[in-house]
Amino acid sequence: MEPLMASSRFVFFLSPILLLISSQSLAQPEFPSHSCFYEKGNYTTGSTYRTNLNTLLFSLSSPSNNGNGYGFYNSSFGENADQVHAIALCRGDVRTDTCRGCLSNSTQKLTQVCPNQKEAIGFYDECMLRYANRSIYGAMETAPVFPLWWNINNLSSSDVDGFFQEMRKLLKEIIGQAAANGSLRKFAVGNTTAPNLQPIYGLAQCTPDLAEQACSECLDSAMGNIPTYCERKQGCRVSNPSCTVRYEVNRFYDPTTVVPVPSSPPPLSSPHLLKK
Ligand SMILES: *[C@@H]1O[C@H](CO)[C@@H](O)[C@H](O)[C@H]1NC(C)=O
Ligand SMILES: *[C@@H]1O[C@H](CO)[C@@H](O)[C@H](O)[C@H]1NC(C)=O
Ligand SMILES: *[C@@H]1O[C@H](CO)[C@@H](O)[C@H](O)[C@H]1NC(C)=O
Ligand SMILES: *[C@@H]1O[C@H](CO)[C@@H](O)[C@H](O)[C@H]1NC(C)=O
Ligand SMILES: *[C@@H]1O[C@H](CO)[C@@H](O)[C@H](O)[C@H]1NC(C)=O
Ligand SMILES: *[C@@H]1O[C@H](CO)[C@@H](O)[C@H](O)[C@H]1NC(C)=O
Numbered sequence: 001m002e003p004l005m006a007s008s009r010f011v012f013f014l015s016p017i018l019l020l021i022s023s024q025s026l027a028q029p030e031f032p033s034h035s036c037f038y039e040k041g042n043y044t045t046g047s048t049y050r051t052n053l054n055t056l057l058f059s060l061s062s063p064s065n066n067g068n069g070y071g072f073y074n075s076s077f078g079e080n081a082d083q084v085h086a087i088a089l090c091r092g093d094v095r096t097d098t099c100r101g102c103l104s105n106s107t108q109k110l111t112q113v114c115p116n117q118k119e120a121i122g123f124y125d126e127c128m129l130r131y132a133n134r135s136i137y138g139a140m141e142t143a144p145v146f147p148l149w150w151n152i153n154n155l156s157s158s159d160v161d162g163f164f165q166e167m168r169k170l171l172k173e174i175i176g177q178a179a180a181n182g183s184l185r186k187f188a189v190g191n192t193t194a195p196n197l198q199p200i201y202g203l204a205q206c207t208p209d210l211a212e213q214a215c216s217e218c219l220d221s222a223m224g225n226i227p228t229y230c231e232r233k234q235g236c237r238v239s240n241p242s243c244t245v246r247y248e249v250n251r252f253y254d255p256t257t258v259v260p261v262p263s264s265p266p267p268l269s270s271p272h273l274l275k276k
């Protein structure tokens, strides 16, 4: 609570013009997609749940929190009925500082667009944030489905079948790779060329708390949603709380910024023992 109170006291002394400028420059971008789960419970403004949520989100996006070092954040705060659980995941190629900026935007935006919901989820291009009053770590959830589009152009009808066939082949391949990746990051990208010579770039990613089998099932499920949401589209992303598949005709990721994971982490040692 302290930082919020401090900032509202500060704002009190600003002139209206400065206030306008500062509120504009502080505004976070809208989520391309989000959901507030009204049916899963509401909290009130002064509640312990709200305080715990603030504390949790503040620590999640703090500059000293590096998550698991590979864009995955998992934490809980509070006791019993007021315990809050959060998970955040950055796209596998997103740099640490961009990831942190995205999480900082998400933590502020999600409580703003879902002001009273105990459970909520929000997606930006570079990251996803969700929180709930139930444990969400390690649970595969393929619903609800969040389709996202950045390129609204259609493929010409003569190109659709060939394009979709190549796209599916590509996604199948990278789904296998992403699922087989280790427990630090489950992410794979790849490209191919459609019969009409259009390049196709694909991405598959799970939250890395999922086991290989669960990740693979999740990505298959997301891919199963493609016909429903991506009909004729040149680019499309299908996300759910646990995973994402995406294809585009332009390269939307940067393979050079994917931080390599240790090739064979010692199987039975706990994460803190790896740090020297
Ligand atoms: C979450 O909150 C809802 C509504 O308040 C409640 O019914 C549910 O039991 C809570 N879940 C947990 C795991 O505490
Ligand atoms: C939460 O509040 C919304 C209205 O904002 C209401 O429709 C919904 O039923 C409430 N949920 C619960 C579980 O009480
Ligand atoms: C993630 O959070 C859950 C709930 O607090 C905890 O049980 C689990 O150990 C955490 N996992 C990691 C890898 O931090
Ligand atoms: C976060 O929001 C700021 C605007 O407040 C914007 O300039 C920045 O690009 C956003 N960062 C990310 C990673 O979305
Ligand atoms: C793409 O096709 C759909 C119908 O399949 C149409 O509704 C939509 O307007 C088209 N979009 C563009 C950008 O042409
Ligand atoms: C892990 O992911 C990378 C992409 O980041 C991919 O190239 C690699 O083949 C994957 N590893 C396995 C074992 O599938």
Ligand SMILES: *[C@@H]1O[C@H](CO)[C@@H](O)[C@H](O)[C@H]1NC(C)=O
Pocket (backbone or CB within 6 Å): 190, 191, 192, 251
């Ligand atoms: C396409 O993928 C190959 C590896 O399969 C890679 O060498 C190449 O750089 C990629 N092309 C682009 C434009 O990303």
